[in-house]
Amino acid sequence: xxxxxxxxxxxxxxxxxxxxxxxxxxxxxxxxxxxxxxxxxxxxxxxxxxxxxxxxxxxxxxxxxxxxxxxxxxxxxxxxxxxxxxxxxxxxxxxxxxxxxxxxxxxxxxxxxxxxxxxxxxxxxxxxxxxxxxxxxxxxxxxxxxxxxxxxxxxxxxxxxxxxxxxxxxxxxxxxxxxxxxxxxxxxxxxxxxxxxxxxxxxxxxxxxxxxxxxxxxxxxxxxxxxxxxxxxxxxxxxxxxxxxxxxxxxxxxxxxxxxxxxxxxxxxxxxxxxxxxxxxxxxxxxxxxxxxxxxxxxxxxxxxxxxxxxxxxxxxxxxxxxxxxxxxxxxxxxxxxxxxxxxxxxxxxxxxxxxxxxx
Numbered sequence: 001x002x003x004x005x006x007x008x009x010x011x012x013x014x015x016x017x018x019x020x021x022x023x024x025x026x027x028x029x030x031x032x033x034x035x036x037x038x039x040x041x042x043x044x045x046x047x048x049x050x051x052x053x054x055x056x057x058x059x060x061x062x063x064x065x066x067x068x069x070x071x072x073x074x075x076x077x078x079x080x081x082x083x084x085x086x087x088x089x090x091x092x093x094x095x096x097x098x099x100x101x102x103x104x105x106x107x108x109x110x111x112x113x114x115x116x117x118x119x120x121x122x123x124x125x126x127x128x129x130x131x132x133x134x135x136x137x138x139x140x141x142x143x144x145x146x147x148x149x150x151x152x153x154x155x156x157x158x159x160x161x162x163x164x165x166x167x168x169x170x171x172x173x174x175x176x177x178x179x180x181x182x183x184x185x186x187x188x189x190x191x192x193x194x195x196x197x198x199x200x201x202x203x204x205x206x207x208x209x210x211x212x213x214x215x216x217x218x219x220x221x222x223x224x225x226x227x228x229x230x231x232x233x234x235x236x237x238x239x240x241x242x243x244x245x246x247x248x249x250x251x252x253x254x255x256x257x258x259x260x261x262x263x264x265x266x267x268x269x270x271x272x273x274x275x276x277x278x279x280x281x282x283x284x285x286x287x288x289x290x291x292x293x294x295x296x297x298x299x300x301x302x303x304x305x306x307x308x309x310x311x312x313x314x315x316x317x318x319x320x321x322x323x324x325x326x327x328x329x330x331x332x333x334x335x336x337x338x339x340x341x342x343x344x345x346x347x348x349x350x351x352x353x354x355x356x357x358x359x360x
Contacts, residue, residue: 003115003133004340005123006055009047012341013132018056018123021114023069023137030083030138033152035131035357036060036331037340037347038160038188039255040278044126045344048280055124056115058132058357059085062146062155066135074140080150081143084159085128086309088141100141101304107139132340134359144313147321153334153356154320154327157188158313160304161354162327165192165253167305167312168276169200173249177201180247182238183223184263185254186214188330188354189276191221193251195326198222199319202249204241208234211350221326238266246271251302255279261287264297272298330354 001020004013023029041057043049061083065075075081088095089105107128114137115123115130123130130136146155165188169175181202183193186209197205198221206225207218215226227237238247246268252260255277264287267273292299307313319325332352335343336359343355 001134002337003056003130004058004337005117006045006057007053009045009053013045015338015340017118018133019116019118019120020133020135020137021116023067024108025070026072026140027069027109027137028065028072028075028140028143029067030061030063030081030136030143031066032061032063032083032131032134032136032359034062034156034359036156036159036161037343037355037357040127040160041132042344042348043255043278043280050281052124054117054121055126056130056132057126059127059129060156060160061129061131061136062152062159065143072140075143075145079145080148080152080155081145082155082158082313083129083131083136083138084142084144084309086142086304086307087128087139090141098308099306101307109137109139132337132357134337141309144309146313146317150317150320151328153331153358156356157327157330157354158316161188161330162192162316162325163305163307163312164276164302165189165194165305166196166316167307168251168253168274168302169193169196169249171306171312172300172302173251173272173274175200175202175249178203179249180204180206180242182206182208182247182250182263182266183218184208184250184252184259185277186211186218187253190251190253191217191330191353193253193276194218194221194223199324206238206241206247214350214353217353220329235262235265242268248272249274251276253277255283257283257285260285264299267297269295270297272300274300274302276302331356334358
């Protein structure tokens with residue numbers, strides 16, 4: 001099969017023939033039909049999260065179940081599925097208390113790997129999925145079946161970008177109607193945070209970005225106000241829009257410590273600041289402890305939107321089918337795997353919301 005392999009961090013991916021082992025116990029081979037390009041994939045192939053090479057990235061996918069390993073019970077051959085990085089061992093403390101999205105158990109395909117170069121060298125399974133390839137082998141808990149009429153390119157977005165942004169608002173923070181909300185970053189994840197906040201009845205709903213095209217998209221996705229951080233003092237503008245108080249909720253969807261510190265200043269007394277974007281793992285930031293205590297501000301992390309795959313993805317599919325969730329509008333470009341480096345460069349330049357790799 002063909003895959004896009006990273007042999008050296010920061011260098012173009014090499015599209016070539018690789019070998020894929022058959023699925024083992026509780027594993028499934030999926031014929032990948034669409035894989036969206038997420039910033040997390042770029043962080044990985046740029047070496048910003050550490051780790052070795054060679055590696056196949058890609059973790060936001062949809063496809064068709066082609067083969068089952070022993071003991072698989074949740075899907076059948078021919079099922080259309082969303083393929084996510086989220087796994088669930090079902091036995092760890094996080095899984096047992098209903099927080100399976102935090103499961104950190106290393107499952108066999110993550111440790112042993114199922115990919116090899118044509119000469120047999122092991123290839124790392126990027127972000128538990130390795131979906132920049134024609135086929136992938138994953139644990140059955142990473143799959144959610146979807147109706148066959150859902151387009152694969154739209155479905156792939158439900159694997160990460162949509163559930164991360166939407167879920168941060170709806171699941172993690174549980175924004176209530178009438179709350180004031182700021183979303184910093186109007187990329188793929190940020191726009192879904194905007195969608196989630198709009199669905200939750202937030203007002204005002206303020207999107208902040210450095211690019212006008214993304215702010216225009218944010219208005220299309222439900223933002224009531226937008227601020228270009230290059231053209232205005234964003235903190236002052238937020239205060240003006242919130243009667244000098246700051247916002248009830250601030251979601252920082254970019255992996256920028258400066259944006260996170262700025263978001264802290266935009267929140268009101270008792271406000272909640274939610275970190276969604278992930279920077280370099282070694283990155284640190286500074287916050288005033290005294291103000292945090294005296295104003296009772298709450299700082300939260302949101303990983304993958306606190307998503308329960310089997311519960312939340314079907315709900316989002318239903319909203320999409322009924323015109324209440326925008327997915328198609330998130331896709332800027334569609335590329336074959338042979339043009340993946342072009343698709344990544346286009347995304348990094350800020351021209352794309354989500355670029356999707358399509359397979360035959």
